[in-house]
Amino acid sequence: xxxxxxxxxxxxxxxxxLFVLLTAVAxxxxxxxxxxxxxxxxxxxTRVGPFGLLQPAADGVKxxxxxxxxxxxxxKPLYIAAPIIAVVxxxxxxxxxxxxxxxxIFGLTIxxxxxxxxxxxxxxxxxVTSLGVYGVALSGWSSNSKYSLLGGLRASAQMISYEIxxxxxxVGVLIMSGSFSLxxxxxxxTGVFWGFIPKWNIFHGQFVAFFxxxxxxYAETNRIPFDLPEAETExxxxxxxxxxxxxxxxxxxxxxANMVTVGCLATLLFLGGWSGPVFGPPLLxxxxxxxxxxxxxxxxxxxxxxxxxxxxxxxxxxxxxxxxKFLLPLSIANVVVTALIVVLQQ
Amino acid sequence: xxxxxxxLVFGLVCVAGAVNLLAQRHPINSALSLVVVMGAxxxxxxxxxxxxxxxxxxxxxxxxxMVLFVFVIMLLNAGEEARFGGSRVAILLGVPGLLTGGLMIxxxxxxxxxxxxxxxxxxxxxxxxxxxLLFHEFLLPFEVTSxxxxxxxxxxxxxxxxxxxxxxxxxxx
Numbered sequence: 001x002x003x004x005x006x007x008x009x010x011x012x013x014x015x016x017x018l019f020v021l022l023t024a025v026a027x028x029x030x031x032x033x034x035x036x037x038x039x040x041x042x043x044x045x046t047r048v049g050p051f052g053l054l055q056p057a058a059d060g061v062k063x064x065x066x067x068x069x070x071x072x073x074x075x076k077p078l079y080i081a082a083p084i085i086a087v088v089x090x091x092x093x094x095x096x097x098x099x100x101x102x103x104x105i106f107g108l109t110i111x112x113x114x115x116x117x118x119x120x121x122x123x124x125x126x127x128v129t130s131l132g133v134y135g136v137a138l139s140g141w142s143s144n145s146k147y148s149l150l151g152g153l154r155a156s157a158q159m160i161s162y163e164i165x166x167x168x169x170x171v172g173v174l175i176m177s178g179s180f181s182l183x184x185x186x187x188x189x190t191g192v193f194w195g196f197i198p199k200w201n202i203f204h205g206q207f208v209a210f211f212x213x214x215x216x217x218y219a220e221t222n223r224i225p226f227d228l229p230e231a232e233t234e235x236x237x238x239x240x241x242x243x244x245x246x247x248x249x250x251x252x253x254x255x256x257a258n259m260v261t262v263g264c265l266a267t268l269l270f271l272g273g274w275s276g277p278v279f280g281p282p283l284l285x286x287x288x289x290x291x292x293x294x295x296x297x298x299x300x301x302x303x304x305x306x307x308x309x310x311x312x313x314x315x316x317x318x319x320x321x322x323x324x325k326f327l328l329p330l331s332i333a334n335v336v337v338t339a340l341i342v343v344l345q346q
Numbered sequence: 347x348x349x350x351x352x353x354l355v356f357g358l359v360c361v362a363g364a365v366n367l368l369a370q371r372h373p374i375n376s377a378l379s380l381v382v383v384m385g386a387x388x389x390x391x392x393x394x395x396x397x398x399x400x401x402x403x404x405x406x407x408x409x410x411x412m413v414l415f416v417f418v419i420m421l422l423n424a425g426e427e428a429r430f431g432g433s434r435v436a437i438l439l440g441v442p443g444l445l446t447g448g449l450m451i452x453x454x455x456x457x458x459x460x461x462x463x464x465x466x467x468x469x470x471x472x473x474x475x476x477x478x479l480l481f482h483e484f485l486l487p488f489e490v491t492s493x494x495x496x497x498x499x500x501x502x503x504x505x506x507x508x509x510x511x512x513x514x515x516x517x518x519x
Contacts, residue, residue: 078378118397119398119473120397120401123398123401123402126409127409129409130405130408130410130413133409134378134413138416141420153417153420156417156420159413160413
């Protein structure tokens, strides 16, 4: 592939991925409002379009047209930079996520991911996510308001604490596949046990790791039951109290984009990626893996919403004790046991 | 060519961040400049072919350690630093010292350039190679470093804990 074709293909892929990701973000907000509504015995959005399907568009217009207030007491450079940092890093990590096997169009073999398949893709995602903390921390500090500061402090402490458990929960998967490349990790999960159970990591000895990943991911994305950084009942809105209009919407987008990334990562690492039954004509065969991938991410997002509709919020000491005294030892034990079993099987 | 250009750009960003770190008066701006330096260094590692090192640099330094720096600055609510004219000793000793150091580095670079220098993209990059180096050839230094870090952690716990808390935990035992 020549450099010009490469650049053109990459640009098209980037535009497409951004469009799909932002649409997914908008519609996961809709889905969340709808599903939580039904769980709480009400309808959720119904007015704009059929089933309220155009609600995200209406919200977007509202965010754009609202007055963009900047409180007088803020530290302006960082106050403006914080939402940008949050949303940029949230959208960046999608670049290394593959959503299917490479496809061949017009004689060009195109991998279904933006960045080249590096052996450090997983580390890039972890790095980019850990940089996203700055958006939250800086917004809390630069707003110069007590609620924002408390929210920002809570968020940074929480995200650092749970990042350790999150990272360690992935080590088991890495030991089993022997590679940081997400394509290799998915390739290591093909095949079945006893003829029908897929050989996904979640069924292949990594169930505990999946549980740790799930908990840590909820805490990383500041979702209920770990949404203390923005606990409405005590902190008004936490780190984004002083933000309005599009700046607030950027934090919102960042949160949901992070949820989508976390779902994609869970699918790739634990749920077998795009593997699933493939049949039919060539076009269907090319599309089905992508469909399976999206379906698994959807299930993960649904669990997110389900948990939100079910569980109450933790206290802060419970959150820290759970992270450091339960998840961390459990994840270290998981790493040791997995390593022992892998070595004994060789 | 593209690699060399990018390498120079990242190098410039790195130096600019470091200068800005010293020039800024507010601690949080200085801390953020340090984040930029770390990020640019990660870019340099990536260009040299040490992709694993680059990723770890971002995760550990930019993503974890610097977040803790920012966290502490936020927690202490540190304000702007006052600017002093600088002491005479610093100027009398610092400027000649800086010049000598710079000259020495330039001399070493000029004399030994081309010998054993790593060309772009030739460092041991893949995680497997690094793991082999760490756990075979450099196992002892690696373990000694981890013991050193452990000592530092224990020391900070002892320093941070209030005396009566230590007494209390002793009585509980």
